[in-house]
Amino acid sequence: MNYKYTGISLFTGAGGMDVGFKRAGVNVLWANEIDKDACNTYEANHPETLLKRGDIRELLGELEQFNDVDIVFGGPPCQGFSVAGKMDPNDERSTLIWTFLDVVRIIRPKAFVLENVKALATLEKWKNVREKLFHLANEMGYSCYPFLLNSSHFGVPQKRERVFFIGLLGKNIDPHHTFSRLEQRRKKPKNIRETISILGPAGTTRNPLTCTAKITLAAKPVIRKSPYAGMIFNGLGRPLDLDGVSNTLPASMGGNKTPIVDEALLYNHANDNWVVNYHKGLLENKVIPEFGEAPSRLRRLTIKEAALIQTFPEEYVFHGSKTAIYRQIGNAVPCLLAEAVASAVIDELEGITINNIRNKPEQLAFESLLSI
The missing domain is CATH 3.40.50.150 (Vaccinia Virus protein VP39)
Known part of the structure; x- marks a missing residue:
């Protein structure tokens, strides 16, 4: 250079x-x-x-x-x-x-x-x-x-x-x-889908699964106009709009504050948007919120995906515990x-x-x- x-x-x-x-x-x-x-x-x-x-x-x-x-x-x-x-x-x-x-x-x-x-x-x-x-x-x-x-x-x-x-x-x-x-x-x-789908599914060689915090439905959800803005899950991790851009990635990722990804929707294994449909049901009082685990198609954002959203090069190497790495990524200037x-x-x-x-x-x- x-x-x-x-x-x-x-x-x-x-x-x-x-x-x-x-x-x-x-x-x-x-x-x-x-x-x-x-x-x-x-x-x-x-x-x-x-x-x-x-x-x-x-x-x-x-x-x-x-x-x-x-x-x-x-x-x-x-x-x-x-x-x-x-x-x-x-x-x-x-x-x-x-x-x-x-x-x-x-x-x-x-x-x-x-x-x-x-x-x-x-x-x-x-x-x-x-x-x-x-x-x-x-x-x-x-x-x-x-x-x-x-x-x-x-x-x-x-x-x-x-x-x-x-x-x-x-x-x-x-x-x-x-x-x-x-x-x-x-x-x-690029939108989120274009940004992170190049890595492949979470748990594969190029995209290790790095956050295993359970995703559970909120018994008393905070519902807002957008399905991506409220709190329909427990914790502060909110679902990502794959066809848009994310909100600010926090330095507190690694547990239940880690954003949520619909794996089936990301790789076109499903035609429906589970988060949008669930939110719509809550909004129209057609669904009664019930505490329990969310569908298995939903999982947490990985370290590799978070780094790409912050526009780090894919080959960038991070050191430390998973929590420490999420913190480094969340604290960074894109x-x-x-x-x-x-x-x-x-x-x-x-x-x-x-x-x-x-x-x-x-x-x-x-x-x-x-x-x-």
Whole structure:
């Protein structure tokens, strides 16, 4: 691969962002991760990058040698900001976004990309955090703006929304221009069926069965308009719409929070959609919910399938227990989304001229984001 730029990867995890940035032309020289299993996964797939294990706060001194690196990127832990967590402003993990900026201060790259959960970009609760982030970036000479992106707009078969704070050094970037660069990289994703059926049935050599958590019907189901949105099964694992894209894959997969797949429907062994029919019966009061195991045609999403939905290469090797691997996958930034962001940043650095995209619903949403 021909690399045009160099990069430093922080809070690297299993390396989803790194896959995308490398595809875009960034040679990742140095990476850091604290989780042992994620480190083993990263080293297995990125042997050309120097991975330093441990707390980034104890490794800052090593980064002074990289003062000519082009891009610093990464996703500091988000649990303190996420609506799925406690949203505790005193959560120590939330302070790591300032450590990310400490690295930027040491290296002074041409650009930085800080990824995090949607809540950090949109909730009033975190307005002071955003303002501090912008202020510190500006003090260091960076123009910095947030870009809220849905991964399904960039070829990922998953509706995962994440914010990317993009900063450029010594340049007053026009955020509308950067947004247009991102918009030009929009790409329709494959549906779930197209994405995972290439692996073959669960339990075969190419697609090992990795989650055996039972699927049971809820005696008191929460019924919503869509058969894929309610809770008609016990646990938080919801069925996947094979002809659509998935909701956000959680890091808590591995047990009854793992999404559900209709194996017979996936491989056309059945003409009926059991989930849709059961949901319709509940909705029309033609079926009385009863606790018990679901039909055997329903099973949990496998590790290989989850990785493909996150757009990892099929040959990507994961290390750790099954639970640890599901967590690595669920925590990752989808590779195709990272590639789109990296490519847009590189175009900004190179000053490539484009025609701005205007008057789209996404543009209006972007305008609203800037006003928060």
